[in-house]
């Protein structure tokens with residue numbers, strides 16, 4: 001495995017970062033996960049725009065040629081289907097101090113790992129998942145893709161311990177998103193998802209689903225969704241770059257619809273597949 005670290009493409013086991021790096025000490029750091037299919041970045045521009053948003057929010061000033069760097073990294077890792085992880089931290093001051101020193105040199109790291117191309121494999125290979133609903137314990141800037149993922153990790157673990165694959169989070173009576181995904185519901189042929197704001201991450205897959213819904217005449221709306229609506233929905237989906245669109249067939253002890261992958265899900269999956277192959 002070759003990784004990128006601060007200007008160098010090096011073997012993963014030779015890549016090291018200072019213990020005083022603010023990413024390590026404070027999670028003073030942001031990230032992206034970008035799928036590459038057959039060596040080509042999927043919605044790369046959208047991911048890079050969101051990265052800019054995160055960096056601006058942290059006031060990390062970085063001029064960087066992501067397209068060239070990530071292309072080179074993917075090439076060095078043999079191309080194909082890979083998810084690229086990238087992380088930018090504020091850097092190291094050589095000691096632990098809370099206050100931000102604007103003169104630090106950001107740490108830039110990127111690595112790859114193989115992913116499945118679920119679109120290539122087809123809709124019948126997709127297994128519906130079970131999710132739990134639990135309290136959203138995160139801060140109020142979930143629009144920033146920060147590496148401070150402890151709440152996300154703990155709720156995922158809670159889900160796993162209950163035999164579920166994902167957790168949908170609830171705050172002030174409304175559902176926000178999953179531990180590492182957005183979610184959608186279908187009610188009588190209409191697609192709903194919570195609106196963008198500081199309570200959720202603006203998912204690139206979410207945005208594409210809404211775009212493709214519009215292009216294909218599928219009615220859709222951004223709306224507050226509560227627990228009752230979720231468990232009574234005809235269909236529930238989750239979406240993320242690494243998992244694509246996955247149907248949810250069970251929420252806590254409630255079966256979604258007839259317990260099978262939904263029809264609108266299947267249609268959207270096929271629309272997505274065509275988009276991805278074009």
Ligand code: PDD
Pocket residue numbers: 033177178179180181182201202203204205206239240241242
């Ligand atoms: N997570 N919401 C959260 C909290 C996420 O962590 C993610 C993605 C998403 C979906 O965003 P996108 O469709 O752009 O991948 C929504 C990535 C995959 C991760 O943390 O590994």
